[in-house]
Amino acid sequence: MTEQKHYINAETTVKSWLLTVDHKRIAILYLLSVVGFFILGGTAAILFRLDLMTPQGDLLAHETYNKMFTMHGVMMVFFFLVPVVPAVLGNFLVPIMIGARDVAFPRLNLASWYIFITGGLFALAALVLGGVDTGWTFYTPYSSTYANSNVILTGLGVFVAGFASILTGVNFIVTIHKMRAPGMTWFRLPLFIWAQYATSIIMVLGTPVIAITLLLLVLERAFHIGIFDPALGGDPVLFQHLFWFYSHPAVYIMILPGFGIISELIACFSRKNVFGYSFVAFSSLAIAIIGFFVWGHHMFITSQSIYAGLIFSILSFIIAVPTAVKIFNWTATLYKGSVEFRTPMIYALGFIGLFLVGGLTGLFLSSMGLDVHLHDTYFVVAHFHYVMVGGMVMAFLGGLHFWWPKMFGRTYNQGCAVFTAIVIFIGFNLTFFPQFIVGYLGMPRRYHVYPEEFQIFHILSTGGASVLGFGYLLMFCYLPYSLIKGKKATANPWPATGLEWEQTTSPPPTLNFIHDPVVTEEAYAYAKKNEEFYRQAIPAESKDV
Amino acid sequence: MNDQIDHHISPIRTYIIVFMALMVFTGITVWVAFQDLGYLNTFVAVTIAVIKATIVAWYFMHLKSSAKITRVVALAGVIWLIVMFALTMSDYAARSWIPFPDPW
Ligand SMILES: [Cu+2]
Numbered sequence: 001m002t003e004q005k006h007y008i009n010a011e012t013t014v015k016s017w018l019l020t021v022d023h024k025r026i027a028i029l030y031l032l033s034v035v036g037f038f039i040l041g042g043t044a045a046i047l048f049r050l051d052l053m054t055p056q057g058d059l060l061a062h063e064t065y066n067k068m069f070t071m072h073g074v075m076m077v078f079f080f081l082v083p084v085v086p087a088v089l090g091n092f093l094v095p096i097m098i099g100a101r102d103v104a105f106p107r108l109n110l111a112s113w114y115i116f117i118t119g120g121l122f123a124l125a126a127l128v129l130g131g132v133d134t135g136w137t138f139y140t141p142y143s144s145t146y147a148n149s150n151v152i153l154t155g156l157g158v159f160v161a162g163f164a165s166i167l168t169g170v171n172f173i174v175t176i177h178k179m180r181a182p183g184m185t186w187f188r189l190p191l192f193i194w195a196q197y198a199t200s201i202i203m204v205l206g207t208p209v210i211a212i213t214l215l216l217l218v219l220e221r222a223f224h225i226g227i228f229d230p231a232l233g234g235d236p237v238l239f240q241h242l243f244w245f246y247s248h249p250a251v252y253i254m255i256l257p258g259f260g261i262i263s264e265l266i267a268c269f270s271r272k273n274v275f276g277y278s279f280v281a282f283s284s285l286a287i288a289i290i291g292f293f294v295w296g297h298h299m300f301i302t303s304q305s306i307y308a309g310l311i312f313s314i315l316s317f318i319i320a321v322p323t324a325v326k327i328f329n330w331t332a333t334l335y336k337g338s339v340e341f342r343t344p345m346i347y348a349l350g351f352i353g354l355f356l357v358g359g360l361t362g363l364f365l366s367s368m369g370l371d372v373h374l375h376d377t378y379f380v381v382a383h384f385h386y387v388m389v390g391g392m393v394m395a396f397l398g399g400l401h402f403w404w405p406k407m408f409g410r411t412y413n414q415g416c417a418v419f420t421a422i423v424i425f426i427g428f429n430l431t432f433f434p435q436f437i438v439g440y441l442g443m444p445r446r447y448h449v450y451p452e453e454f455q456i457f458h459i460l461s462t463g464g465a466s467v468l469g470f471g472y473l474l475m476f477c478y479l480p481y482s483l484i485k486g487k488k489a490t491a492n493p494w495p496a497t498g499l500e501w502e503q504t505t506s507p508p509p510t511l512n513f514i515h516d517p518v519v520t521e522e523a524y525a526y527a528k529k530n531e532e533f534y535r536q537a538i539p540a541e542s543k544d545v
Numbered sequence: 546m547n548d549q550i551d552h553h554i555s556p557i558r559t560y561i562i563v564f565m566a567l568m569v570f571t572g573i574t575v576w577v578a579f580q581d582l583g584y585l586n587t588f589v590a591v592t593i594a595v596i597k598a599t600i601v602a603w604y605f606m607h608l609k610s611s612a613k614i615t616r617v618v619a620l621a622g623v624i625w626l627i628v629m630f631a632l633t634m635s636d637y638a639a640r641s642w643i644p645f646p647d648p649w
Contacts, residue, residue, distance in 0.1 A: 177614070205622065205625045209629065241633045245633075292625065293632065295632070296632065296635075304636045305636045305637075305638075305639035305640040305642065307639040307642060308632070308635040308636035311632070311635055312632075
């Protein structure tokens with residue numbers, strides 16, 4: 001028997017990868033690149049976490065410490081969290097899930113990867129040339145007047161990478177509008193697609209603003225045009241308005257695709273239809289839109305008018321509603337489902353718990369009075385890491401483990417994977433939970449010399465970070481190993497509903513389907529299919545997924 | 546969905562009229578720049594700019610003959626810009642409502 005032809009072995013030259021227009025191959029290119037940036041950002045985190053073990057901050061010099069947390073933030077936010085799900089899992093899955101052969105603009109898709117890499121190289125160049133110490137938020141007037149001029153290079157890097165994100169967004173919107181298979185109506189779309197659609201809207205409407213804002217910053221620095229500098233007639237708080245107009249919605253660029261993944265995982269491993277499908281779908285859109293109205297909650301402690309603050313505070317509370325709709329609906333989906341604790345499901349359940357903590361502490365911070373106390377403390381650091389790492393990274397890892405057999409046609413060791421998921425969960429909580437407490441007690445963020453009574457919390461945190469890092473390291477072992485030694489995956493190993501599982505092979509052929517699919521049923525028809533799935537399931541094989 | 550793209554090409558006359566209109570508005574912009582309207586200075590300048598941009602988008606960028614969905618996309622951009630201005634101005638316009646306390 002000759003080996004089955006699929007997108008990986010269709011062509012094998014390096015050139016065929018670098019010039020590919022296949023959305024699946026572009027997804028793999030993106031996967032490798034964002035993992036690279038993740039390792040860079042993670043290394044910076046390890047360094048400053050070690051430094052924070054002692055109150056004197058004696059491992060890194062002051063400037064180096066500032067550069068490290070800046071690098072961590074810039075790499076993780078702009079070059080990992082923003083692209084990771086849309087450009088990797090989204091690129092791979094959106095066309096397959098809607099029954100298309102590729103995205104609407106395959107060449108733009110490839111261009112977006114090159115643009116992304118170019119932006120990344122700018123940021124890396126800034127790093128090599130001495131680093132930036134403004135923090136990932138580039139606040140003026142420090143960034144425009146005082147910091148070293150690598151700010152220009154980093155700002156340009158983020159500016160350029162923004163266009164990659166816009167292209168991905170445009171591509172998804174058009175693909176989802178125009179290329180759905182016959183019978184794939186809007187309300188038969190998997191919820192992952194709804195989440196990608198909502199994310200794309202934010203990418204297209206929000207990213208130009210951050211791009212222009214950073215360009216304005218560069219213009220002010222390079223040509224002394226007065227925009228943010230009061231001496232030149234500008235206003236430094238304007239920078240924060242423009243920056244957060246994108247960067248708060250960007251939080252939803254990072255988390256919405258994660259929500260989409262979780263809907264898929266919860267449905268599959270409770271073997272039930274998602275409770276309240278249309279509510280979950282529309283809550284994604286609601287979050288995407290309301291997400292643009294709340295940015296001022298980052299500026300309660302600036303000269304922002306308290307009346308504006310009041311509006312932003314109320315709006316921030318309102319956005320918790322669609323988010324809560326999702327959490328309640330997932331819980332209702334689990335209720336009376338036949339829950340299976342496979343690796344992706346462990347990540348999904350971890351996500352629900354951690355994201356809940358992250359989301360609810362967000363309400364603490366959007367209360368104006370409480371924010372006066374908590375602003376710029378470790379409480380904020382803990383809050384957004386619960387959302388970004390506890391939420392987004394957990395969701396991404398859940399999705400990666402779920403679709404890994406589909407993407408690479410190999411299965412990984414289930415025991416290793418479950419163990420790793422638990423290590424990551426424990427390590428994460430040990431790292432970030434103490435930060436809520438130390439932040440509440442008054443430890444400011446971005447300081448590395450601190451009063452001795454805070455040391456115990458930092459030691460706990462650094463210990464947790466080591467456990468977390470160990471967890472990621474394990475993953476870097478067993479996942480690549482599975483590519484070489486893993487068992488061949490069947491087309492539908494979990495088994496799950498959806499075109500990517502039921503209508504194509506693992507891995508899929510270059511044009512995704514052998515016969516163009518026609519959709520005749522709702523998404524998540526588990527109730528109807530469970531019996532059939534169990535008849536087909538071969539226990540020996542599904543054990544090892 | 547009405548998505549057929551209209552490849553109808555507008556007559557040269559339309560372009561000339563639009564161009565003339567833009568030139569007239571440019572003239573007004575220059576003239577207004579020399580008048581001191583006080584608080585209204587920015588308001589008038591921005592209004593003229595918006596009218597010009599709308600004409601360009603509607604005729605030169607073919608929104609006039611585009612599918613509905615294309616117009617929705619263009620409109621979304623404008624609405625988001627308004628959101629950005631409105632909420633930013635909620636800060637700038639209201640900053641002076643509460644006087645700063647006297648230094649002690
Ligand atoms: Cu925010």
